[in-house]
Amino acid sequence: MHAVYRYFGMELALEEVIGTVKSLEGGGTLAVMLGVDALKRGFDATIYSYNLKMFDPSWKNDDNDTLINNLEHQLQYKSGKKFVQATRAYQSFLHLGGRIKFEDLHRDLLKRYLVQNIPILTGLSATYLYDSTREYTNRKNQSVFDPIKGEPVGHFVVLCGIKGATVYVADPYKENPYREKIITM
Structure with missing residues (x-):
């Protein structure tokens, strides 16, 4: 998030973010x-969600008020601190005022934003991407690598540009094993 704020000219200390x-x-x-933090700072924010645990596909055309009510009603049947x-x-x-969209993830969706120089903050599985334990x-409160007790972990990167079929990725993880590799779509 810090990188996106800086991209749009908002100079904040990392610690503040x-x-x-x-x-x-x-x-x-x-x-x-x-997204909540970005909205509170005056940005627009849209989340493209593929989270079927949180959102039912039949909700894809619902307005914000209906989504809020559906989420509340769902809590009568689902629990867990994280949920x-x-x-x-x-x-x-x-x-x-944030927006949630349910459009299928495809090349044109990413390209639509990147050709306008709009960075895309995206969550991914660091466990899968980096073939990590x-x-x-x-x-x-320390992370411990353990193939038995462990759970997959997430990570955020910023898709920050496109040239032809090449998408540029800004990854804050300093030990990213693909740091020098170019990924094309």
Whole structure:
């Protein structure tokens, strides 16, 4: 999120962004929590969601008020700290004017934004992308790599440009094993 703010000329200390973005009780954050922070700073924010645990596909044409109500009603049947926290974050995002879209992920969707020089903040599985061992957080709030006890972890990168079939990716992870590799679509 810090990189996107800087791209649009908002000079904030990284610590300030970290301090204002809500996080999950067990650590980490969600795209919707980043979106809430952006909306509070005066940005527009749209989330393209593929989260079938949170959103039913039949909701794709619902307005924000209906989505907020559907999310609330869903809590009568689903629980868990992370699920409730995510639900509340989505409701806040929608109340603040954020948009949720359910368009299929394809090349033209990404290109639509990148040709306009609009960066795309995207969440992905770092465990899968970097072929990394799963992780868990110990009692000292430290990440521990463990292929048995661990869970897959997420990571955010910024798709920040396009030239022909090449998409440029800004990845804050300093030990990214693909740092010098060009990925084309």
